Amino acid sequence: MLSISEKIFVLSLYEKRNGSIQLSKSPFLPYGLAAGGLLEIVFSKVGMINSSKKIVVINPISEIKIIPGDLIKQILFEKEYKKSSFWIEVLGRKRKRIEEDFVTSFLQKNILIMDGQICHFHPDSIGKPTIKFTVKEELRSLILGGAEFDLQNYAVLKILETIHMLDQIFTYDEIKPIHQQVDQILPAQEMDSVDTADLENLKIVMDALNQIVNLQKS
Numbered sequence: 001m002l003s004i005s006e007k008i009f010v011l012s013l014y015e016k017r018n019g020s021i022q023l024s025k026s027p028f029l030p031y032g033l034a035a036g037g038l039l040e041i042v043f044s045k046v047g048m049i050n051s052s053k054k055i056v057v058i059n060p061i062s063e064i065k066i067i068p069g070d071l072i073k074q075i076l077f078e079k080e081y082k083k084s085s086f087w088i089e090v091l092g093r094k095r096k097r098i099e100e101d102f103v104t105s106f107l108q109k110n111i112l113i114m115d116g117q118i119c120h121f122h123p124d125s126i127g128k129p130t131i132k133f134t135v136k137e138e139l140r141s142l143i144l145g146g147a148e149f150d151l152q153n154y155a156v157l158k159i160l161e162t163i164h165m166l167d168q169i170f171t172y173d174e175i176k177p178i179h180q181q182v183d184q185i186l187p188a189q190e191m192d193s194v195d196t197a198d199l200e201n202l203k204i205v206m207d208a209l210n211q212i213v214n215l216q217k218s
Contacts, residue, residue, distance in 0.1 A: 034091035
């Protein structure tokens with residue numbers, strides 16, 4: 001199962017006609033990947049967001065792999081707790097390193113293979129839906145197909161919306177109404193099955209990401 005950030009990264013990959021993979025040039029993508037990493041820390045209970053809206057690691061020896069790889073160590077290294085906006089901005093500036101972390105992870109998982117200096121999707125996926133197609137259909141079903149609510153996929157959609165990359169999933173004609181539907185995706189009947197603390201933490205991280213994206217625009 002892919003993490004929030006891994007789903008965002010795989011959706012950002014562009015496959016050329018020769019099968020080689022091109023990385024996205026979106027200026028906001030690394031910030032979205034950093035936000036996804038923070039949400040993984042919180043949702044997996046490796047960390048939490050305290051009453052001051054600062055990230056606190058409470059289970060540093062967890063076996064859950066968070067990308068960027070040393071994110072947990074970086075948070076622990078800081079003498080004072082920092083807010084999500086701090087981590088999103090600091091990590092987002094390290095675009096090349098973040099991309100290298102994800103590509104390395106995808107190579108280890110056989111999602112990608114290296115042919116010389118060129119990356120391709122693993123040939124086992126030829127003739128059947130690629131992992132990118134599968135992730136894309138999961139997200140489309142959440143909005144358009146009435147699929148059962150999934151917090152992780154909801155977080156992926158919220159991040160993609162904030163970093164202006166919903167066009168990786170939806171067509172040009174679908175984009176405008178989709179923005180409204182993303183905000184309405186959580187019906188009242190689903191509230192009992194979702195941890196309200198997770199939803200509040202999601203809002204905190206999304207507000208921080210939105211703040212950083214707006215700063216980058218100005």
